[in-house]
Amino acid sequence: MAFDTVMSVDWSASSIPKRGSDSCWVASMRLRGARRWMVENPATRLAAMETIRNVIDDEMRAGRRCLIVIDVSLGFPAGTADVLGLRSRPRWRAMWRALESRSTDTPENVNNRIAVADALNVESGVRLFWGRPAATSFDQFQNVPIRNLAVPGLAENALAPLRRSEALAGGGVQSNWMLVGRGAVGGQVLTCLPHLERLVSDLEGAIAVWPFCGLSDPGTPVVLAETWHSLFPFDEQGSSCRDEAQVRGTAEAFRARNAGLGSYFAPPSLVALSRAEQGRILDEEGWTLGVL
Numbered sequence: 001m002a003f004d005t006v007m008s009v010d011w012s013a014s015s016i017p018k019r020g021s022d023s024c025w026v027a028s029m030r031l032r033g034a035r036r037w038m039v040e041n042p043a044t045r046l047a048a049m050e051t052i053r054n055v056i057d058d059e060m061r062a063g064r065r066c067l068i069v070i071d072v073s074l075g076f077p078a079g080t081a082d083v084l085g086l087r088s089r090p091r092w093r094a095m096w097r098a099l100e101s102r103s104t105d106t107p108e109n110v111n112n113r114i115a116v117a118d119a120l121n122v123e124s125g126v127r128l129f130w131g132r133p134a135a136t137s138f139d140q141f142q143n144v145p146i147r148n149l150a151v152p153g154l155a156e157n158a159l160a161p162l163r164r165s166e167a168l169a170g171g172g173v174q175s176n177w178m179l180v181g182r183g184a185v186g187g188q189v190l191t192c193l194p195h196l197e198r199l200v201s202d203l204e205g206a207i208a209v210w211p212f213c214g215l216s217d218p219g220t221p222v223v224l225a226e227t228w229h230s231l232f233p234f235d236e237q238g239s240s241c242r243d244e245a246q247v248r249g250t251a252e253a254f255r256a257r258n259a260g261l262g263s264y265f266a267p268p269s270l271v272a273l274s275r276a277e278q279g280r281i282l283d284e285e286g287w288t289l290g291v292l
Contacts, residue, residue: 003031003223003261004064006254007055008247010229011072013187015142017043017109020241024048027247028055031258039244044109049195052132060206060221069227069250071191073176074209075286077160083124091284092212093197100194103234113190117179118143127154129186131179144179165288168269169228196224211287215266231290253290269292 005219010025012018014078018265026048030036038055042048052068054108081091088094102119105111117129118141134146143151161175172183179186200207207270208218210225217223227250234249236242257264270287281287 003067006064007068008250009070010243011188011192013191025131025243025247026051029251031255068224071229074226078280096197100197103194127151163285165291225289
């Protein structure tokens, strides 16, 4: 298994155009030969996706393979699709399509993630998502409580707070059900997956999403996987902020390991699971690349 280029992406759920800390960062790096860097800090998610697509197009035209690693969960805990009444297979793609059909994201970076979470809670009858902003402009979304509390008329969320790979990743991982707050990632997931659904649809046949494509090299020109930047060492010296340092550090880690990425794509802790457990992960939960 070998790639020519890695693209490391840090996502943001900001509702205004933003650069610097807590914004979108995209770093691409050649994995062989001389180090060739590109680091951009798009102010909006639409601009970030344009950057990502431009890199992909350039790499494909040049006949180079590209690995995209993004610091966003690509799946939800097993059982989520059933709770939401999503019947099509694979379940991860059913979830992506459901979110894409509901989500809006404007050129000004305004998104409707809290409204989407509120609707999913109501339609499922389960208080899945929580953590709406405390501002009064969000008071209409009472089915997404500010804190992790029960909501009258909605059942308690019996699904796991973390997926299996997240539980193995170490301390600091927050639940995808949590939308706002320190370390919250749920808002990023709800704003990112609709964009990734459109990307995968546009590149159908040329892109594979790991591990949903299986525990081996799919051989496609582009492979998309989730990662967690905190799994890899990084040095903030010379970077404008922690986020820039992390996308750089993640790209460096994959360059150092490019010739031996097999264990990343077939992590021992996942391979050791029963077929039933693997099935749930490959159909719905996904896995964090770098969790072995």
